[in-house]
Amino acid sequence: MSLSEKVLTGDVRAAARLMRDIDDNRPSAVTELKQIYARTGNAYIIGITGPPGAGKSTLVDQLTASFRKQGKKVGVVAIDPTSPFTGGAILGDRIRMNRHATDDGVFIRSLATRGALGGLSRSTSDVALVLDALGMDIIIIETVGVGQDEVDIVKAAHTTCVVMVPGMGDDIQAIKAGILEIGDVFVVNKADREGADRTARELAAMLEMRDTPQGDWQPQVFKTEAQRGTGIDELVGEILTHRDHLFSSGLIETFLRERNERHFVDILRDSLYKHAMAFMDRTATLPRVLDGMADSSIDPYSAAEEVIAEMLGYDPQSV
Template sequence: MEEVKRILEGDVRMASRLIRNLEDNIPGAKETVKKVFPYTGKAHVVGITGSPGAGKSTLTDGIIASVRRKGKTVGVLAVDPTSPFTGGAILGDRCRMQRHAEDPGVFVRSLASRGAMGGLSKAIGDSIHVLDAMGKDMIIVETVGAGQQEVDIINHAHTVIVVLVPGMGDAIQAIKAGIMEIADIFVINKADREGAGKLYAEVNMMLDMSPSFPGGWRPPVIMTKNIYDPHQFAQDVEVLAEKIEEHYKMLIENNILGERQRRKALYELNEALRGYILEPILDELVRTGEFSQMVEQLVAKEADPYTLAEEVARRYMNGKVSVC
């Protein structure tokens, strides 16, 4: 298949077109992903998450530069907020990475969140496979910055970076959102601001309360300072890049990488089953108006959600359903 061949050869236009088709649920896009899937599994997937305005895109830009200096290729999937007018991505993240636009070793693609929970796009998993098949050494996934819902990245990334900023109540938000549990590396960005030292101490105090760390890896807390001091900022990002590389080596040496790949596979299988089984049923119920009728029954207390769900399941599964 010509399309698959061109993606394996690193064709940027073909990869961009496929990712766009995946976002738009164009027929045939999934078939192409099926064919490139056997060629995936080689890239180091790095997730960057945190609150809006934390500086994720600026850090991503710095990490790209560091990785390229080592001669490795990079793919970036920047999940942007959805435009209320076009349904597409608002390309704020992509604008901050313009210096890499002419570099053939860097591929940057924005995806629209389109209301997906968890700070990611529904097409993100397949898009990672596309960049992996292209032969990218590192794939960076930058989430949209949706606050407390930003934990889905753990299902896609090998290394998760959580970006915090002084003065935004991030330590408290981290506790609420469960972000402490998903972080492999913490970055306190804009660390020249007042309160950076306090935030650093708070994060380390929370880490001290953890009973153990997989593979003995205690998430380091990296301070990155003023971007308007390019030399200092580059040095700080270089420290971060080294920690990313160290974490990946630790995953391999302690056989933890396989566990994370299995977790990713489990998530993808669940999503695929949902897409092929649940979504067509929901689409049919909506199309026929039955879904609206069931909602009205619930509002009127004429039925409960479990009974209605059981009835639908029995109908579409030929009666083969066990009641919880």
């Protein structure tokens, strides 16, 4: 039986191995993904993003417990950073989720960013597909701790929760562009700390400044203490309300189209790059281009166009 067939029968080991093959960029992973793709699209994907130390992992642990109580199977993808110097990583998000380790209805996978800059790893969407094929009802994706501009999660998750903590800065922070624009739900975690009400007020004020057309989703701010489980029921309720809104408003169609476009274009770009590198290898193009650039007889712009023209058989200048 192939890995993908085993995944579709609920085989945890096979799923874990397929995820590794995806993460390690094995050509076999693509073959397996083709086999499961048609059987995915059933899971609801929730994104949890926010700065390092905001309590994302603890929140994921609480959300997992809550969805398990409702009888849902939960997959978790938790992302931590790769060292730019050694390529190594310490993936420590599981520490907060250990109570679910022996629950057959929960599958937790840690991924390292491996150089990706948008808050996710390159493999995240495909790993989520495997969890979907494995029969998970809910998939929670926890991004690496983000600053202001890592917003890939919004294209991967149906509902994105932005988690903040008190004392992150004054209210000008709240009107900057970036992660504060992408939340469907905002969470002020560690709400027992001083300044929580002020942070919640500033976020709410920022959200009210938006020009939300009638009938569009209006994000709200929720206060939680993930460590104690305070505010979790309300947060889960809001996530489900957002899901209902996506479906009843028909916005789900737009979301899926945009997500699929992103997924396809990412795969196409990766694939074109790989083919171009292999092509240049075969035709010994790279040393020739580098020699030409060294004596200024070739510029890199024309060289790139020539490679594309030779490889694909058409002139990029003509389109």
